[in-house]
Amino acid sequence: MTRRYCLLLVCLALGLPSAAALAAPTPVGYWLVQEGTSVVQIEESGGKLGGRIVWLKEPNYPAGSKQGPAGQPKVDAHNPDAAKRDRKLLGLPIVWGLSPPDAKGVCDGGQVYDPRNGKTYSGTITMAGKDRLELRGYIMVSLIGRSSTWTRVDPGKYGLKP
Template sequence: MHTSKPALLALAAGLGLAAPAQAASADSALGTWRTPSKNGTIEISRCGASICGRLVSSDNLKKNPNLRDVNNNDEAKRDRKLQGLQIIGGFEKNGDKWEKGSIYNPEDGGTYKATISLEGPDTLKLKGCIVWPLCKTQTWTRID
C-alpha cells in the first residue's frame, strides 16, 4: 500500500504528533500575572527588544502602598517605592523562552538570573537561580 506524504502529515497532525501550529510568539508573556506567593501581581511589558516586569500589587502593598525597598543590597536604593518597581528585565528571546534575564526579590534584596517560559496561554514558568543548579521555579497565572 502506498501512502502519500501529505496524507501521512495530515494523519500525524490529526493525532497530535505534528509540531504545534502556532509557537509562542515573542509577545505571549506580555500581560498581568499573579505570583504564587503573597498574591503578587506583576505586569510584563515590552522594553525595547526585551521584556520587563513591574510589581503592581501584593498582599503587603494592599496593606501599605508606600512600602519601600528597605532590603535592597544597595543602600542608595532603599528609599524606592516597591509599587511600580521593575523587578524583572534584561531578557533575550531564544525560541519559545526568554533567557539571560534577571529577577529582583524585594524580600531579600537579591537579584537572580532568570528564565521565563510559557506553559500555555495562561501559565508562565519563571526560573530564578542564585547559581546553577541552585534554582527555584515559580508558576505564574495570567489574570488579564
C-alpha cells in the same frame, strides 16, 4: 478528485506549524505570582522583556509592623544599595533583560530581583501554557535556584488598566 483532496491535506498540514508558531504563548501581560501577593506586568521594550510590580495585596505596612510605619507604602527595604531602600514596591522592576520566547517558549538571559531578600539572580521564564509561566531565578547554573509558577490574570480584576 482524490488527488486534489490529498493535495489539500498536504497543504493544510504544511501550514499548521506556521499557524501554531504565530499563536505561541507570550509572557507579555499581567501575572499573579504564586503566593497571590502581587501582580507583575511583563512588557517588551527594545527587544527585551521586563516586569514590574503593578498590584500588591497589602501595599502598605500594617499596624504594628517592624518593617515600616503603619499605613505607609511598602518599600524596597532589603536592597543592598542603601540609596534604593526607600523605593516603593509598587512599580518596582523585578524582571529585566529577558529575550523574547524561543520556539520552546523559553525567555532567558535576564535578571530577577527578589525584594524579600534584596538579591538579584540570573533568570528565565518558561511558558507552561497560554496562561501559566514558570519563573526561575538561579545563581550561576540553573540547577541551583528556585522556581515560581505565575498565572495570567485580567488586569481589570485588580483595578488595573491594560
